[in-house]
Amino acid sequence: MHVxxxxxxxxxxxxxxxxxxxxPEQNLPAVPSVSVTLDALSTQTEVxxxxxxxxxxxxxxxxxxxxxxxxxxxxxxxxxxxMAGSKSFARITSHNSFPTGSGLASSASGFAAxxxxxxxxxxxxIDRAMASDMARRASASAARSIFGGFVRLEAGAxxxxxxxxxxIAPAGHWDIRVVVAVTSLGPKRVGSxxxxxxxxxTSPYYGPWIEMSRGLADRVQKAILDRNLVALGEAAEHSxxxxxxxxxxxxxxxxxxxxxxxxxxxxxxxLREQGVQAWVTIDAGPHVKVxxxxxxxxxxAEHLASVPGVLRTIESRVGQDASVEVTEA
Ligand code: DP6
Numbered sequence: 001m002h003v004x005x006x007x008x009x010x011x012x013x014x015x016x017x018x019x020x021x022x023x024p025e026q027n028l029p030a031v032p033s034v035s036v037t038l039d040a041l042s043t044q045t046e047v048x049x050x051x052x053x054x055x056x057x058x059x060x061x062x063x064x065x066x067x068x069x070x071x072x073x074x075x076x077x078x079x080x081x082x083m084a085g086s087k088s089f090a091r092i093t094s095h096n097s098f099p100t101g102s103g104l105a106s107s108a109s110g111f112a113a114x115x116x117x118x119x120x121x122x123x124x125x126i127d128r129a130m131a132s133d134m135a136r137r138a139s140a141s142a143a144r145s146i147f148g149g150f151v152r153l154e155a156g157a158x159x160x161x162x163x164x165x166x167x168i169a170p171a172g173h174w175d176i177r178v179v180v181a182v183t184s185l186g187p188k189r190v191g192s193x194x195x196x197x198x199x200x201x202t203s204p205y206y207g208p209w210i211e212m213s214r215g216l217a218d219r220v221q222k223a224i225l226d227r228n229l230v231a232l233g234e235a236a237e238h239s240x241x242x243x244x245x246x247x248x249x250x251x252x253x254x255x256x257x258x259x260x261x262x263x264x265x266x267x268x269x270x271l272r273e274q275g276v277q278a279w280v281t282i283d284a285g286p287h288v289k290v291x292x293x294x295x296x297x298x299x300x301a302e303h304l305a306s307v308p309g310v311l312r313t314i315e316s317r318v319g320q321d322a323s324v325e326v327t328e329a
Pocket of ligand 1: 013014016017018019027033107138139140141142192193194282283284
């Protein structure tokens with residue numbers, strides 16, 4: 001008998017960034033990262049194994065996915081099949097609550113939901129560390145989306161067999177807000193995996209970035225545990241801009257920032273001059289995420305919405321753990 005499993009996972013935004021791999025084959029990060037899970041951005045994924053299928057099938061936001069996207073999902077399913085001792089292929093149906101592939105961390109919530117749903121559909125026990133490890137193999141930032149609240153993923157060592165993220169503090173620990181400024185709806189120009197490979201092999205700042213990363217992750221973690229928004233904002237901004245400086249120094253240069261991205265950075269700096277607690281962080285895409293307090297989030301969102309090039313803003317609370325439900329098919 002086959003079952004259908006439906007999982008929901010939230011996106012996360014790294015406050016101490018992961019950029020670089022200790023072991024590209026095993027997808028082990030070269031640096032520790034610390035994230036906050038985002039309630040407003042999520043992926044819901046349904047998985048059902050079916051003996052009648054001749055290959056895995058993936059539908060994302062009502063569109064059939066082929067090629068690279070399907071291959072990455074099928075690789076995760078291969079690992080689940082190996083673990084469960086099964087040979088059946090699966091039908092995967094997934095929905096994002098935000099634009100797919102636009103740099104809004106759809107791979108993180110997507111692979112976290114897929115890991116949980118496929119493990120549950122294959123009849124494996126729901127073990128969060130195992131699901132986090134499984135998601136990490138597909139996309140390392142996805143390891144963090146298994147957990148709610150504030151989450152850390154350690155750096156790996158070459159050849160290491162397993163590596164899972166672990167929670168630092170639950171969502172209820174601290175009510176902070178993240179305002180996302182969406183600056184483009186297209187897919188990102190260079191994916192993270194390729195961007196990291198290029199940075200590691202050509203940027204003169206890659207070594208210094210690796211050296212500073214543990215200190216940054218520890219600074220971010222301490223600020224979270226102390227509930228110190230100023231310390232957290234300053235460390236998160238430093239991590240994000242250091243990561244981009246490192247990528248930009250690659251040859252040829254890797255520039256994810258667009259005019260609207262920089263306009264947001266400047267707008268947030270001006271808000272701070274007016275006494276607003278707000279700091280930016282930016283992933284491998286042009287969007288800007290602004291860390292702020294619940295009291296100041298509306299003002300930050302309103303201000304960002306008026307910045308030229310900002311298409312819309314999304315305000316998010318801290319999100320909960322990913323969840324999964326199993327029903328008999
Ligand atoms: C800039 O997790 O997408 O968002 O492991 O190669 O799939 P792969 O990379 P991915 O990289 C995320 C990079 C980042 C920073 C972060 O989320 O820590």
